[in-house]
Each structure stands twice: as C-alpha cells, then as structure tokens.
Amino acid sequence: MITSMPIHHQAKGQEESSNKIIVNNLKKLLGTKKEKWSEELPFILWADRTASKNATGQTPFSLVFGTEAIFLTEMVIPTARSCLQNPETNNQELDDDLDVVDEL
Template sequence: MITSTPVHSQANGQAESSNKIIVNNLQKKLGTKKGKWAEELPFVLWVDKTKSKNETRQTPFSLVFGTEDMIPTEMVIPTSRSCLQNPETNNQDLADDLDVVDELRDSTRIRMATYQQRITKSYNKNVRVRRFQVGDLVLRKAFQNTTDPKDGKLAPQWQALYNIEAEVGKGVYQLLSMDGRILPKSWNAVHLKLYFV
C-alpha cells in the first residue's frame, strides 16, 4: 500500500507527475533529435519554473521570490519592461514586492483551495461508492504480485471468495476466507466485487 507523504514524493506519484510534464515538454522541443536532450533540458526547466500554473495563476518563481521573472533575452534586447526599470528605485521596488509577497501567497492558497475543490467535485461525480454488508460474499481483485506469472495476460482479474467480516472504516472491510481465517489487513471496497450466487 502506497502512503502519500511529501517526504517521499517518489512513492506517492508527485515525482512522476512533475517528471511527466518535463518529459512531454522535452519531447515537443526535441522532435526527431532525441539525442540532444541534455542541451535542451535547462531551457525546459526554465519554462517549467517561469510558466504560470492553472491552479495558482502564478509562476513558481514569483511565489518564491515575490517578483516576476525576466527571460535572458529581455536583458539583451530592450523591451518596455526592461526599459522602464530605473536602477535607483529598483531596490525600493523589490522591497515593496517583498512586503506584499505574503498577501500574494495567501491569495494563491485560496485560489488553490478553490481549484482543488473543483477538481474533487469533478472527480467525485463519477465515483460509484461500493457498499457491502457483513456476511456478503465478495471477490478480491488480483494484483500482479498475487497472480501466477505463467498465466500472463490470461491471468484472472478477480481471485478467491471471501466473506465480509466487519466494516472497519468508510468503505474499508475486514475479510474472512472461506476456511474461517481472517485476513491480516483490511481491504478497500474499490478492490472488492460482490459475488452473486
């Protein structure tokens, strides 16, 4: 069972999720020149850090440093933003930006909570809750480590017949095997299917 924790991002899918975005952007940038990924990686990472995200509407750079980022070409080719910078007042402008960075982060937190609620609502409208009663006969989902590797793709999707012993949480059940042995760990209803006699 995978435990979600920010300490071990590789265990809860966060690393794969962010890496997927980086790999997709690299594939778009490289086209047919796949061997040159090392030269393009810094540019792809820069874009990932400086592009505003849907859930926050802010760039990660601005949330950390309290100011908008400038791309390197803006330092070489004059733009309206770089031309309007006044070196004398720049330090004061940066200090003012740091004063309001907490407000920016708070508004971003509120925006993220709203975004997460929308995503949760969208996800939950398609979820079918499976409820079982004590005494119901169920089949347990077969996992890769519980099936015979010789069966290959033809391995059964559901295995063994169990009896619901008790509901230990919302949608979590204690199972009893047909020979009267209680399984050591409880099972989520997602991995169980009602067996019809």
C-alpha cells in the first residue's frame, strides 16, 4: 500500500513540511523582490532535491534514481565523472549495478 499519498494519515504533515522548507528558502533568496519567485523556483527545487537529508543521509534525487545528480557546472567544466559517462551504455551499466548493489 502506498502511504505517501495525502489521503493517508501516516503522511499527514509531510507535504506541509516540504512546502514550508521551499517557501522559507524562496524568502531567503528573494528578500524584497518577491515578484520574481517563479524565476527562482526551479533553482530552489533543484537545491532541495540534491541536498542530503538528515533522516536518510541521502538526497531525494539519489533515492529516486539510484545515483547522484550531475550538476550543470560539471557539464560546462568537465570532470572525471561527467567525461567517463557514455550515454549509449549508461542504461546497461545501471541495470548491472542493480544486480550487485547493496541495499542502503
């Protein structure tokens, strides 16, 4: 049973907590220029999804996709992690990793 849906009492308050964090981060970033919130929202969401959480020690992105996100600066300034990626074999490598990975 999926308990992360808003209709389940186990999830009560989780969406409010996430929204509160996003709103507080927007307020800190924007200051008095609150009319520009829609331009900054994607950056706030990206930061929230790629920051590790205390409860799991993992980022929400890595929990969903099984790998850490590659930041945009790594695409502009090549790093070993971004240069060694091969898009053609990436899916096969991810499938192979699923067979041998230890559960977190």
